[in-house]
Every structure is written in structure tokens, then in C-alpha cells.
Amino acid sequence: MTTAAGGVLAQRERTALATVGMVGGGQLARMTQQAAIGLDVELRVLTPDPGAPAVLAGARHCPGSPDDLEDLLALAAGCDVVTFDHEHAPFALLSALADAGAVIRPEPAAKRLAQDKSHARGILEQAGFAVPPFAVVPAGEVGALERFADRYGWPIVVKAPRGGYDGRGVAIVAGPDVGDGSALPATEGEWLLEAMVPIAMELAVLVARRPSGWWSTYPVVETVQRDGICRELVMPARVPPAVAEAATAMAVAVAQGINATGILAVELFLTPSGELVVNEIAARPHNSGHATIEATRSSQFENHLRAVLDWPLGSTAMVAPAAATVNLLGPTTPMDLGRTVPTALADPRVAVHLYGKDPAPDRKLGHVTALADDIDTALASAHAAAGIILSP
Amino acid sequence: MTTAAGGVLAQRERTALATVGMVGGGQLARMTQQAAIGLDVELRVLTPDPGAPAVLAGARHCPGSPDDLEDLLALAAGCDVVTFDHEHAPFALLSALADAGAVIRPEPAAKRLAQDKSHARGILEQAGFAVPPFAVVPAGEVGALERFADRYGWPIVVKAPRGGYDGRGVAIVAGPDVGDGSALPATEGEWLLEAMVPIAMELAVLVARRPSGWWSTYPVVETVQRDGICRELVMPARVPPAVAEAATAMAVAVAQGINATGILAVELFLTPSGELVVNEIAARPHNSGHATIEATRSSQFENHLRAVLDWPLGSTAMVAPAAATVNLLGPTTPMDLGRTVPTALADPRVAVHLYGKDPAPDRKLGHVTALADDIDTALASAHAAAGIILSP
Numbered sequence: 001m002t003t004a005a006g007g008v009l010a011q012r013e014r015t016a017l018a019t020v021g022m023v024g025g026g027q028l029a030r031m032t033q034q035a036a037i038g039l040d041v042e043l044r045v046l047t048p049d050p051g052a053p054a055v056l057a058g059a060r061h062c063p064g065s066p067d068d069l070e071d072l073l074a075l076a077a078g079c080d081v082v083t084f085d086h087e088h089a090p091f092a093l094l095s096a097l098a099d100a101g102a103v104i105r106p107e108p109a110a111k112r113l114a115q116d117k118s119h120a121r122g123i124l125e126q127a128g129f130a131v132p133p134f135a136v137v138p139a140g141e142v143g144a145l146e147r148f149a150d151r152y153g154w155p156i157v158v159k160a161p162r163g164g165y166d167g168r169g170v171a172i173v174a175g176p177d178v179g180d181g182s183a184l185p186a187t188e189g190e191w192l193l194e195a196m197v198p199i200a201m202e203l204a205v206l207v208a209r210r211p212s213g214w215w216s217t218y219p220v221v222e223t224v225q226r227d228g229i230c231r232e233l234v235m236p237a238r239v240p241p242a243v244a245e246a247a248t249a250m251a252v253a254v255a256q257g258i259n260a261t262g263i264l265a266v267e268l269f270l271t272p273s274g275e276l277v278v279n280e281i282a283a284r285p286h287n288s289g290h291a292t293i294e295a296t297r298s299s300q301f302e303n304h305l306r307a308v309l310d311w312p313l314g315s316t317a318m319v320a321p322a323a324a325t326v327n328l329l330g331p332t333t334p335m336d337l338g339r340t341v342p343t344a345l346a347d348p349r350v351a352v353h354l355y356g357k358d359p360a361p362d363r364k365l366g367h368v369t370a371l372a373d374d375i376d377t378a379l380a381s382a383h384a385a386a387g388i389i390l391s392p
Numbered sequence: 393m394t395t396a397a398g399g400v401l402a403q404r405e406r407t408a409l410a411t412v413g414m415v416g417g418g419q420l421a422r423m424t425q426q427a428a429i430g431l432d433v434e435l436r437v438l439t440p441d442p443g444a445p446a447v448l449a450g451a452r453h454c455p456g457s458p459d460d461l462e463d464l465l466a467l468a469a470g471c472d473v474v475t476f477d478h479e480h481a482p483f484a485l486l487s488a489l490a491d492a493g494a495v496i497r498p499e500p501a502a503k504r505l506a507q508d509k510s511h512a513r514g515i516l517e518q519a520g521f522a523v524p525p526f527a528v529v530p531a532g533e534v535g536a537l538e539r540f541a542d543r544y545g546w547p548i549v550v551k552a553p554r555g556g557y558d559g560r561g562v563a564i565v566a567g568p569d570v571g572d573g574s575a576l577p578a579t580e581g582e583w584l585l586e587a588m589v590p591i592a593m594e595l596a597v598l599v600a601r602r603p604s605g606w607w608s609t610y611p612v613v614e615t616v617q618r619d620g621i622c623r624e625l626v627m628p629a630r631v632p633p634a635v636a637e638a639a640t641a642m643a644v645a646v647a648q649g650i651n652a653t654g655i656l657a658v659e660l661f662l663t664p665s666g667e668l669v670v671n672e673i674a675a676r677p678h679n680s681g682h683a684t685i686e687a688t689r690s691s692q693f694e695n696h697l698r699a700v701l702d703w704p705l706g707s708t709a710m711v712a713p714a715a716a717t718v719n720l721l722g723p724t725t726p727m728d729l730g731r732t733v734p735t736a737l738a739d740p741r742v743a744v745h746l747y748g749k750d751p752a753p754d755r756k757l758g759h760v761t762a763l764a765d766d767i768d769t770a771l772a773s774a775h776a777a778a779g780i781i782l783s784p
Contacts, residue, residue: 015448015748017730034429037422037449038685039733040746040758056407057429058450293430294689297763298743306737315740319711319763338409341431345698348707351690354432356407366432371689371711 016042021079025052027355028085033059035301056356076102105261105308114283118161133195152195160187167228201270204288205251208303216313233325263304295323320371324378326386330363333392344385408434413471417444419747420477425451427693448748468494497653497700506675510553525587544587552579559620593662596680597643600695608705625717655696687715712763716770718778722755725784736777
């Protein structure tokens with residue numbers, strides 16, 4: 001090591017207030033890095049990719065894999081706390097990491113709930129939360145679908161309990177003829193079967209929770225999903241106050257119940273009859289919270305850091321009456337961001353977040369958030385900006 | 393260069409929307425790096441210090457000195473535009489850099505005005521702006537002080553025209569006896585002598601201006617200086633609307649008049665009789681704009697980047713009725729930031745920005761900004777938080 005590099009190291013070691021290790025270096029880690037700078041928190045990201053979004057943004061790169069205990073141990077060795085930007089670190093390794101003395105937030109047991117949809121369904125149902133009717137069956141046992149549908153009707157939802165995201169690992173099956181089964185989730189182990197819940201609106205509530213038990217919630221968000229991918233967000237959700245209060249209370253109860261720490265995102269279905277059903281949970285900063293960067297006093301990324309460090313939480317109050325976020329999903333046509341992004345920024349309501357990724361169809365390349373006095377204006381601004389950015 | 397490093401380089405080259413070179417790597421560059429991430433702008437900073445605040449925050453380090461033309465040329469070679477976080481790059485070198493084809497924002501002529509207080513006074517006075525009575529005399533000519541005071545009275549202000557900041561290079565002389573002169577600014581060339589203007593309040597206006605001429609202004613800020621160092625800010629300034637409008641108009645006129653690009657900070661004195669006098673200008677992001685990070689929709693750092701790239705400017709509207717910023721100046725007693733910062737964050741109104749510097753007395757180590765419904769509450773919160781953070 002040269003003197004100059006040693007100097008950097010010494011300076012970093014000397015001045016950072018705390019060091020947080022994050023498993024994963026994607027866009028959630030990238031936006032966490034932005035929040036870490038002000039707090040003088042050093043963020044280290046475990047990822048095999050030296051061009052990962054968070055590394056490009058200046059997070060310290062710890063090369064390695066979330067599937068490798070040695071790599072996880074190396075990350076933890078230099079950090080006050082280890083946390084996550086995704087759900088892919090195997091539970092067994094997280095347990096081993098905890099056994100080795102690492103401080104992991106959320107703790108492995110809570111993280112497992114976000115990683116394993118079957119496990120989560122069972123725990124949440126046992127705890128008395130409304131969840132969609134479900135069954136856990138051996139993967140590949142197509143006959144089980146028909147038996148489940150006999151009880152709850154077609155269509156049914158077939159999920160891989162682990163590893164899915166952005167619609168991957170999920171199939172909606174309309175009837176008993178599944179052809180050669182190639183459209184069904186390819187997974188070893190289990191399938192999670194779910195009845196289709198009638199959905200009036202999809203909601204998400206973000207809870208920031210500290211190990212010491214203090215928590216804070218963000219305003220309820222309305223999410224629009226298509227093909228299993230979150231397309232847009234509206235904050236606050238256009239629901240009666242009683243629904244927002246009930247959704248918030250459910251999310252807090254889940255967070256307390258599973259002893260979540262850091263950000264916990266609770267995704268809920270609102271049925272046409274006004275019932276709230278817990279859909280999925282994510283124990284990390286979450287796409288449904290992107291509007292918090294501009295729309296609230298302290299973003300989910302800052303509060304994730306503060307929560308995992310057991311520091312007091314920042315205000316989650318909104319700074320504008322309405323916000324809308326539209327995700328920038330890679331189009332099939334070529335883009336010219338150097339030209340289109342400045343054009344989109346001509347609307348002063350709009351903020352752009354780009355993740356530094358190579359474009360690919362349906363890949364999340366960034367998002368835009370617009371603040372306005374009313375939701376229709378915010379949505380119109382955000383959609384217009386996204387349309388401009390993604391145009392050829 | 394290893395394959396891994398080459399991979400990083402290739403990824404950066406491929407995805408960044410634009411590359412901005414900044415001369416200097418201090419806290420202003422650090423906060424610019426934070427803003428650059430969302431825009432996918434790669435920020436490169438020219439500084440000899442591998443532990444500079446902006447480098448620690450992930451800006452790409454270009455080792456070198458602002459006094460070295462080769463280093464400036466090397467920075468410019470990889471960048472779409474070169475800008476600044478301080479006033480110390482010599483005008484002659486900037487002119488040479490421009491002659492070599494580099495795009496410099498602000499252009500050297502405008503930058504020179506911010507660098508050279510004597511030059512600025514002359515140009516502003518010629519252009520019809522109210523400035524304090526002044527004279528430019530050979531440095532060391534103590535007799536000139538008395539002749540100046542004969543006309544404008546004691547005390548007078550003696551400044552080094554170049555290189556001063558945070559009260560350095562400025563002396564207030566109470567009478568003709570200057571002793572051995574060691575309290576006077578040590579500088580070659582000239583002294584700038586100024587009459588003491590009676591000051592009711594110090595104000596600052598930040599203008600973001602694009603090369604294409606579009607501009608936007610931030611709400612007028614009230615600044616409190618002690619010993620030449622900015623201690624605190626209040627946004628918006630507690631002045632009648634007519635004063636705020638006049639201050640804003642003056643700042644815009646200065647920006648247009650000198651063809652400023654990027655952020656231009658115009659510091660003004662408000663006299664007890666309600667007159668506005670231009671004090672100093674800074675052609676870069678400025679301490680008086682730190683509240684914009686939390687208090688406005690688009691911070692001065694984001695708008696500096698957008699302005700120097702000639703991109704549309706973000707909204708400068710406030711997101712709360714009142715904001716106060718208190719600078720964290722290094723105390724003479726030891727600090728324990730790992731304990732005091734979390735304690736200070738217990739007030740949810742407060743946001744903390746730490747610069748990653750080694751503590752030293754009176755060094756700017758960070759700042760806190762509080763948002764509130766009224767200025768008294770914001771000030772009280774910001775002062776309380778700063779007091780906690782700086783306590784032993």
C-alpha cells in the first residue's frame with residue numbers, strides 16, 4: 001500500500017462517525033450513499049461488481065458475494081453494523097454471521113421473513129394479520145393448483161417463495177391447463193399458492209424502526225404495479241384518513257411483531273370492500289419509498305442509516321401537499337439521456353435520480369419525482385418527465 | 393491498471409451523463425458530489441489531498457494543485473466543464489486554460505471579480521452599484537490609511553484583495569496607531585481600504601445562472617458574521633418584501649452584469665436607513681446557501697451543476713416557512729461526535745452535514761439546518777443542536 005492510499009485509509013478511519021456495511025450495491029445502496037455523506041457515515045457495499053451503482057456513487061467497494069460467508073465476514077469485520085439493499089443473502093449465512101458476532105440490522109430472523117414469502121405468510125397469519133388465502137405446496141406439483149382453486153377459484157397466484165423480484169418468480173394461472181408448466185416459477189422446494197384478492201388499490205407503508213424500539217412511519221403511499229413491477233407512486237395515498245390510519249397501524253404492528261430494524265416496507269392490498277390485506281414485506285429501503293427523498297424532511301435512506309445505527313429518526317413529514325414518482329424502466333428503443341434528461345428537467349417540479357446502470361428493457365434505470373400542490377399535477381409532471389427521458 | 397480498475401473506468405465513462413471538473417475538494421465540492429449522484433454527473437475534484445472532504449464522499453480524485461497549469465489542463469481534459477469550489481485558482485492560469493479550449497464556468501473574467509476584491513469594487517462601482525467607499529493603495533503604505541480615514545473616518549477596513557476567506561486577510565483598524573503593523577493583512581501588491589458601512593443586517597442572495605442567460609434566485613438569506621466568519625443563516629431574511637425584492641434585483645443585475653454562470657453569491661449590507669450596499673461576491677456555491685439543501689426544492693449544489701452544464705434550473709421555492717443554519721466551527725475543547733451527533737438528531741427538525749475534516753479551532757467542520765414553521769423555532773433548534781454537537 002502506498003503512502004497516499006494509506007493516507008486515505010487513515011483519514012477515513014479517523015473521521016467517519018460510523019461505518020455501515022451494506023450487502024448489495026444497487027440503486028438502493030447508491031441512494032443510501034447519498035444520505036450517508038451528510039451524516040459522515042462511511043458506507044461499504046458488498047458486491048462483486050466494481051461498476052455497481054453504489055460504487056460509482058462513491059460507496060467503498062468490498063468485492064464479494066452475498067452468498068459467501070467469508071465475504072460477509074470480511075464486510076462485517078470493518079463495520080459497526082451490517083444491513084442490506086436486497087433480500088438475497090441466504091438466511092443460514094446471516095445466522096452464521098450473527099453467531100460470529102456481527103451486528104446485523106434487521107436481525108436474521110426478521111430478514112428471513114422478507115426473504116421467504118411462505119414463511120412470512122405463516123408467521124403473519126399466526127399473528128392475526130389479514131393475508132390472502134394461501135397454501136405452501138411442493139414446487140412442480142401441478143395438481144395442487146387445482147385443489148387450491150377448487151377452494152378459492154381461478155385464477156390463482158403461484159410464487160417462488162424466495163429470490164423473486166420485479167415480477168420474477170410469480171405467475172398468475174388462469175385455469176387448470178398449465179401447458180408444459182414453463183410459465184410457472186422454476187424453483188426448488190416449494191411453491192406458495194395464493195388466492196387472487198380483489199384489489200381496489202395497492203398501498204405501501206414504510207416504517208423506520210430502531211433496535212431500541214422507537215419507530216416512525218412515512219405517509220401511506222399508493223403504488224401502481226404492472227407485470228409485477230412497481231411503475232409509479234403517489235404520496236399521500238388517495239384513501240380516506242381511516243384507511244391510512246389502519247394501514248399505518250398494521251405496518252407498525254408487523255414491524256414490532258417481527259422486530260424489524262431499519263426500514264420495513266409493508267405492501268398492502270385495499271379491497272373494494274375496504275379491507276386491508278398484507279401482501280409482501282421488504283426489510284430494507286424500498287422502491288415504494290423513493291418519493292421520500294424530495295417529499296419528506298428525512299428520506300427513507302437517511303432514516304434507514306439512522307435506524308440501523310440506533311440513532312434518533314428524522315422527521316417523516318411531507319414538505320409538499322403531493323408527490324408522484326414514476327420509475328424509469330429501460331425501453332426497447334435506444335435512449336439519449338444526455339439530451340433527454342436536461343429536457344425533462346425543464347419542469348421545475350421534477351427531480352431526477354439516475355442509477356448509473358447500462359440500459360436494458362424493463363431494467364430500473366432511475367426514477368423521477370414531482371412535487372406539486374395536488375396529486376394530478378404531480379402525476380402529470382412525473383409522467384411527462386419520464387416520457388421525455390425514455391424517448392428515443 | 394488492473395482489469396478491475398479498468399472495469400470501473402469503462403463503466404464510469406459509459407454511463408455518466410456529464411463529467412464536471414471542480415477545482416478544489418472541500419465541503420462545497422463534497423455537497424456538490426451529493427447532488428451529482430442523482431443526476432448521474434461524474435464529479436472530478438482537483439486537490440492535492442487524497443483525504444479531502446469531497447474525495448471521502450466519493451468524488452473522483454484528480455491529484456494536483458489549482459496553481460499548476462498542467463494539473464488544471466489534466467482536469468479539464470476529461471471533463472465537459474470546469475468549475476470551482478473556491479476562489480484560489482490564479483486568473484492567469486484560468487485564462488490560459490480557456491485559451492487551451494477548456495469550458496470554464498464561470499468564465500475567467502467573471503471568476504476574477506470574485507477573486508479580486510479591488511477589481512470587483514471598481515467594476516461594480518462603475519456599473520452603478522452601491523458599494524462601500526473604498527480606495528486601492530500599495531500594501532504596507534500605512535500613511536494611506538490616515539489619508540483615507542481623514543475623508544471617511546475611523547475605523548476603516550483593510551483587506552488583502554486576494555486569497556482571504558473566513559476573516560483571514562481582513563483587519564479593522566480603529567485609529568492611526570497601527571503599532572508594528574503585524575495586525576494588518578500581509579500581502580504583496582495592494583490593500584483595499586473600505587469605510588465602515590453602518591450595518592443593520594447582512595444579507596446574501598444566491599443567483600443560479602446558465603450560460604444561455606436563464607437564471608433563478610433563491611430566497612434572500614440573513615447572515616450573521618463574527619470575526620469575519622459566517623456563523624448562522626436565516627431563510628427567508630426578516631426584511632420587508634420591498635427590501636428582499638431590491639436585494640434580489642441587485643444580485644440578478646450583478647450576475648447579468650458580470651456574466652456569471654453557476655451559483656453567484658452576492659453579499660449585501662442593509663444599512664439602518666434601509667440602503668443596500670454590495671459587499672462581496674463569490675462565484676461558486678457558498679456558505680450562505682447551505683440551508684437550500686433542506687429548505688428549498690433544489691439545492692444550490694444541484695443548481696450549480698445544472699447551471700454550469702446549461703441544463704434547466706430546479707425550483708428554488710422553499711419547502712417550509714422558515715429555516716436556520718448554524719455552522720459547526722471547531723471548538724478548542726475535544727469533541728466526541730460519535731456521541732453528540734446522534735444526541736443532536738433527537739430534534740426531528742434538525743439535519744446535520746459533516747464534512748469529514750479533522751477538528752481544529754474555528755475550522756468549519758459541518759453545519760446543521762433546522763426547518764420550522766417560524767424562524768425563532770428554527771434558530772432555537774439549530775443552535776441547540778450545534779451546541780450539543782460541539783460540546784465536549
